[in-house]
Amino acid sequence: MTYPMNESFYSNSPELEPTRAGFGRGLKAAGEADDRIVALCADLTESTQMHLFKEAFPKRFVEVGVAEQNLVTVASGMARAGKIPFTSSYAAFSPGRNWEQIRTTASLNNQPVKIIGSHAGVYTGKDGATHQMLEDIALMRVLPNMVVVAPGDSVEAEKATRAIATNGQPSYLRLAREKTPVFSAPESPFELGKAYILREGSSLALLGTGTMTAKLLKVAERLAEHGIDAAVVHVPTIKPLDEQTILNVARQTGRVVTAEEAQIAGGFGGAVAELLGEKLPMPVLRLGMKDRFGESGNPDELFDMFGLSEEKITKQIEEWAQQTHRYHQ
Template sequence: MSDLFLAEDRKKLEPIRKGYGRGLLEAGKRWDNVVALCADLTESTQMHLFAEAFPKRYVEVGVAEQNLVTVGSGLAAMGKIPFVSSYAAFSPGRNWEQIRTTICLNDQPVKIIGSHAGLYTGADGATHQMLEDIALMRVLPNMVVIAPGDSVEAQKATLAMASDKRPNYMRVAREATPIITTDKTPFEIGKAYVFREGSDVTLISTGTMTYPALEAAELLEKDGVSAEVVHVPTIKPLDGATIIKSVEKTKHVVTVEEAQIIGGLGGAVAELLGENLPTHMTRVGMKDRFGESGKPDELLKHFGLSSAHIAMAVHHLMLDHANHKH
C-alpha cells in the first residue's frame, strides 16, 4: 500500500518498548502536563529518557502497582496526563480493580503502559508473559486498548495517547521485533490499516503479530492464495468499518495475536462479525494456555503462532469452508 509508506524491507529490528520511550520523551517536550510514573522498572519500561529529561515530573512509586495507577488517577484529577508503566503482568495484571474504579469509572485520562506483554517476554516464563491484558482492558467501559505493530508505530501511538482524553492501555513487547512501518505511515487511535491487499482471506493482526501475518501472506501467495492483511493497532474501539469492508470481499478471516484468543483480538473480531457479518473464521493466538520459558521464536513455533502456522491455519479454514459448501 503505497499511501501507507510501509518499510521497504523488514530487516531492521527494535523492541517496541523503545518507541514508547522515545514517544514519551517527545510528549514530555510538547506538553508540560505530561508526567510519568514507574514501579521500579524505569529502564526496562524505557521511561529513563523521560525521567532524565524531566526529573520533577517523574514519580517512582516502588514495587507497588496498585499505588502506581491510583497515584496516576490523582495526578490526572489535577490536570496531568500521567503515563504509568510496569510489566503488563503486574499492571494491569495486579491492579485491575483500581483501574476500573479510579480510572475508568472515574474517567481520568491515565495512560497505562504494559511492557513485556506476550510471548516475546521469552525467557522470563509464564509468570511474566502477560497474555490476558487485552481481554482485561477491553471489557472496561471508557478504556482504549492499543497494541502497536513496531517501535515506530509505538512512538506515534504514545503521542496520540498524550492528546487523547480517555483512559488508554497500550501493550508493548520486550524483545526486538522487525520494523514494518516508517515515520510517514499514518497512525490514528481507532483506525485499522490494510497493510497488504488480497482477495481470498483477511488476516487480521495486532501488535507483534502483524509482521508474521505479512510473512504468512507471502507464503500463501506462493500457494496461490491471495491474503489481505489488516493491521489493527487499536483493539478498542475496533475499526469495524475497515474490517467488514475487507471481509465482505474475502469472506474468510484469520485473526492473529500474541495473547489469549478468549477476550483478545480474536474475541473482538468474532463479536463484530457474529453480529454484523457471520463469516468462517479461525483465531490464531494463545488458546486458553499459559506460556513457558524459551526464546520468542521457539515459543511462537511451539504455540502455533509462526508465519508457517498462520499460513497453515488459512489453508485449513479454506478447506473446511469448501467442505461445508458441499
C-alpha cells in the same frame, strides 16, 4: 492509498527494535510538547524505557516502588490535579495486579491515566509464564471509557504514545520486550481507532494486532506461493475497533483470520468474532494462545511451540481455507 512500508522489511536484514523503545521516545517527545505529562514507574524505569523521560524531566518523574496498586491510584490523583499521567510496569503486574484500581479510579472515574504494559505476550520469552502476560487485551477491552492499543512495531509505538497523550481518555498501551521487525515507516499513518490495509487480497483476510502483523505479512507471501491471495489488515487499536474497515475487508474476502500473541478468548480475536458474528457472520479462524499459559524459551521456539510461527500459521490457514467456504452476500 498504499500504506508506506519500511523498505528493509522484506530484505535479508530487516530493521529490528522492541516496541517499548518507541514508547520511550514517544513519551519524551510528548513530554516536550506538553508539560502536563508526568511519568510514574514501579521500579522498572529503564526496562520500560521511561528513563529517557526521567532524564529529560526529572521533576515530572515519580518513582513509586514495587507497588502497582499505588502506581495507578497515585496517577489518578495526579490526573485530578490536571496532569496527564503515564504509568509503566510489566503488563503482568499492571493491569494484571491492579485491575480493580484501574477500573474504579481511571475508567469509571474517567481520568486520562495511561497504563503502559510492557513485556506483554509471548515475546517476553525466557522469563516464562508468570511474566508473559496474555490476558491483558481481554481485561482492558471490557472497560468502558478505556482505549486499547497494541502497536505493530517501534515506529508505530512512538506514534501511539503521542496519540494517547492527547486523547483525554484512560488508555492502555501494550508493548513487547524483544526486538521485532519494523514494518511501518515514519510517514505511515497512525490514528487511534483506525485499521490499515497493508496488502490487498481476495480469498481471505488476515487481521493482525501488535507484533503479529509483521508475521502475517510474511505469512501472506507464503500463502501466495500456494495460490491463496490474502489481504493483510493491521489493527493496532483494539478498542475502539475500526468496524468499518474490518467489515469492508471481510465483505470483500469472505473469510477472516485473526492473530495475536495473547489469549484469543476475550482478546483481539474475540473482539473481531463479536463484530462479525453480529453484523456479518462468516468463517473466522482465531490464532493466538488457546486457553493455556506460556513457558520459558526463546521467542522463536515459543512461537513454534504455540503454533504461531510463520510456517505453522501458514499451514493452519491452508488447511482451514480448504475446509471453509467464503461468505457471499
